[in-house]
Amino acid sequence: METTTANFINEQEISNILSKYSKPETLQVREVLDKAREMKGLSLQEVAVLTGITDPLQLHELFETANHIKDTIYGKRLVIFAPLYISNLCANECTYCAFRAKNKDIIRRVLTQKEISIETEALIEQGHKRVLLVGGEAYPRQGFQYVLDSIKTIYDTKTEKGDIRRINVNVAPLDIDEFKLLKDAKIGTYQIFQETYHHETYSKVHLEGKKRDYNWRAMALHRAMEAGIDDVGIGVLFGLFDYRFEMLAMMQHIFELEKVFGVGPHTISVPRLEPATGSDIASHPPFAVADLEFRKIVAILRLAVPYTGIIMSTRETAQMRRDTFALGVSQISAGSRTNPGGYDDEIDADVSSQFSLGDHRPLDEVIRDVAGMGYVPSFCTGCYRLGRTGQDFMDLAKPGAIKAHCGPNALSSFMEYLNHYASSETRKIGIQLIEDTIHQMNGLPKERARKLVNRVNEGKKDVFC
Ligand code: SAM
Ligand code: SF4
Numbered sequence: 001m002e003t004t005t006a007n008f009i010n011e012q013e014i015s016n017i018l019s020k021y022s023k024p025e026t027l028q029v030r031e032v033l034d035k036a037r038e039m040k041g042l043s044l045q046e047v048a049v050l051t052g053i054t055d056p057l058q059l060h061e062l063f064e065t066a067n068h069i070k071d072t073i074y075g076k077r078l079v080i081f082a083p084l085y086i087s088n089l090c091a092n093e094c095t096y097c098a099f100r101a102k103n104k105d106i107i108r109r110v111l112t113q114k115e116i117s118i119e120t121e122a123l124i125e126q127g128h129k130r131v132l133l134v135g136g137e138a139y140p141r142q143g144f145q146y147v148l149d150s151i152k153t154i155y156d157t158k159t160e161k162g163d164i165r166r167i168n169v170n171v172a173p174l175d176i177d178e179f180k181l182l183k184d185a186k187i188g189t190y191q192i193f194q195e196t197y198h199h200e201t202y203s204k205v206h207l208e209g210k211k212r213d214y215n216w217r218a219m220a221l222h223r224a225m226e227a228g229i230d231d232v233g234i235g236v237l238f239g240l241f242d243y244r245f246e247m248l249a250m251m252q253h254i255f256e257l258e259k260v261f262g263v264g265p266h267t268i269s270v271p272r273l274e275p276a277t278g279s280d281i282a283s284h285p286p287f288a289v290a291d292l293e294f295r296k297i298v299a300i301l302r303l304a305v306p307y308t309g310i311i312m313s314t315r316e317t318a319q320m321r322r323d324t325f326a327l328g329v330s331q332i333s334a335g336s337r338t339n340p341g342g343y344d345d346e347i348d349a350d351v352s353s354q355f356s357l358g359d360h361r362p363l364d365e366v367i368r369d370v371a372g373m374g375y376v377p378s379f380c381t382g383c384y385r386l387g388r389t390g391q392d393f394m395d396l397a398k399p400g401a402i403k404a405h406c407g408p409n410a411l412s413s414f415m416e417y418l419n420h421y422a423s424s425e426t427r428k429i430g431i432q433l434i435e436d437t438i439h440q441m442n443g444l445p446k447e448r449a450r451k452l453v454n455r456v457n458e459g460k461k462d463v464f465c
Contacts, residue, residue, distance in 0.1 A: 006218030008256035009197050013044070014248045021048035022244065029058050033065050036303035039073065044248050044255075050300045051244040059296065066299035066327045069306050076437070077410045078375045079309070079331040080367070081130035081168070082123050085340040086111050086150045088352060090136030092172075092209030094195070096237065096273055096282045098354050099136045101208065103278035106352035109340045110140070113153045115347050120157040120164060122343035126335055126363045127421030129379040129413070130166045130188070134338075134354075137172035137211065144178050147171055151185045161420055162461065165381040168233070172211070173220035179227030188381070189266050190224045191233025192217065196240040197249030205240060205281065221257060221265070231266035232257075233311070239273030239285030243297060247304075254305060267309040267331065268301055270294075274315045274355040282355065295323055302328025317358040318369070325375055332370075335363035367417065368426040371433045378410035379417055382464030404445045409464040411437060412452035416461055 021028075032046045042050075053059055087110040090099040098106050111119065123131060131154060139146040147169070154164050168189040169182065182190060196202050199214060206212045221232045234253060236246040250268070258264045272289055276282040289297070301310055312321050312329040314336040321332060338354040341347030359366070367377050382405065411434050418430040438449050448465050455463045 004215065004219050004222075006215050006253075008252050009199075009218065009249050010252060011199065011245075011249075014245055014252070017044055017048045017248060018051075018244055021045055022052040024049040024052045026055075026058070029053060029061075033061055033303075036065050036306075037068065039069055039306045041306060042304040044251055047247060047251055047300060047304050048244070050303065051247060051296075053296070059292075062296065062299050062303075063327055066302040069302050070326065070328045070330070073306055074330050075407055076375045077330065077378045077406055078325060078370055079130070079378045079380070079410075080128070080334050080363075081132055081331065082126075082128045082333055082343075082363070083132045083134050083170075083313075083336050083338065084116070084119055084123065084154065085134050085338055085342065085354070086116055086147075087135040087139070088340050088354065089138045089140065090209075091138040092136075092211040093207040094211060095205045095207060096195075096240070096276060096279050098276040098278055098282075098352055100278070101138075105278040107350050109351040110146075111150075111340050111347070113149055115341060116150050116153045117157045118344045118346055119341065120154045121159050124157070124159050124162050124164060125421075127161075127367075127379070127417045128335075128363065129162070129164060129381055130168065131164050132168045132170055132191075132333070134170045135340075137209065144174065144181075148181055148185050151182075151187065155186070165385070165462070170233075173217050174223070176223050176227045179224045179229055182224075183228045187229070189231040189233045190221075190229050191235065191267065191269065192220050193235035193237055193269060193271065194218055194250075194253070195237040197236065197246055197253070198241040201241045201286075218253070221253075222260065225257065225261045230263075233267040233269060234265040235269035235271060235311075237271050237273060238289045238294070238297065239287055240281075241287050243287065243289050243293060247297065247300065251304060254308075264305065265308055267311050268305065269311045269313070270297060270301070271313060271315055274358065276355040277352060291320060294320070295327055298324045298329060299327040314357045314359040315355065318361060318366075321359060322369070322373065325370075325373065332366075334359075334366040335361070364421070364423050364426050367422065368429055371414075371426070371429050374433065376410045376433060376437060377414055377417065378406070379413035380406065380409040380464055382409045386464075404448070405465055407437075407441065407445045408449035408452050411449045412456050412463050415453045415456040416463075419456065 088099045093100045166188040170191045254264045273285040309330040311331045313333045339351045418427045
């Protein structure tokens, strides 16, 4: 298939905007922050103004604004998921990744369907309901069918305790027919990160394989949406190039999707380069993003695209994850392993990981910590199963009405977790949080929350509105 050029990424425009706006006056910053509070998103110029903030007082105001928007739109909800790596075999040569084809220092593994089922059982036993399926770009035996089979295996795996209710997918870009098959397999979100939008850097870090084709990757979300996948996820691998450039380029990509499909991405991921076996660049990022800058990135994204979920993975430390909840993060992975077979002891534990994790805590510990901070861990998969995806989700989200569904659903799914999977200590903290949260609710959401939580306590599972 011929690759269309991603001409919506306009490097000249980005560098013009950055040189004009990246040393903003105090008044300019104030105007952008005021506009952001209207929660209608920001332009490229306005994002550039915010990336130029260096003054600690203005930074504080930026963080406050992000916190306000996060609270208004999402409340105290944090959606929980776990990645499931099905294979670390890869035909590409991305210099930052341990799975790159020529890396001889790692142990490879393509999980069998039986092993994927065992891994899924291990995740179900922990209490997970959402899985992000991840893999390298090589499926030697069955080709793309391997991914489809794996999705089916995960959905088909059930234990006495439950099942996985939503599978999101992060695999290499597909063609439209393959994306249609992915949709038919009932995936939630398809996500793919451009890694870097800077053409020259892209060529330098992607040395071999299909991933060398910048346009094939940059147009992947177009093809996914054309194939009918409503929810797509976008992202940049921070550390490869100047984060200010990457943010503006990602905004150009978002605006393009909004223009063509009437709706932008469902989620944004913000991976930061972590050390990886056999990669020099991963340990010495050419454009390392400092912790304060990283918090700034999350906060700016929250202002720029208020209704798009922000995902924070276990690449980051427990403390960084905690810091960014208040700045706009709405989804986190927990208890993660990035080596195929990493969840179950039966499967070879020596298989190599993609990169080093910053947060090694098991799910129950993360849940206890999150709940202790007043955030409600949500295992809900209601919207997607009721068809509230893409434009429908955004229509509901924009007037804030989603809170009337997501708030109660988060509480009932959390109650289910507490009743079936939590340690006694976590259960105690969680029940208190649920009671406090319902107490602070009003009207219909309060009524719904009480009803759903009661039903869970009567022994019902998977209740949502
Ligand atoms: N192989 C597919 C691809 O590259 O699109 C799918 C998933 S890849 C396993 C998931 C993501 O991990 C990549 O898109 C990249 O952003 C991220 N990644 C790779 N190496 C990393 C590293 N050293 N530190 C942090 N993230 C990394
Ligand atoms: Fe393969 Fe993805 Fe790693 Fe690149 S980032 S080497 S495509 S697994």
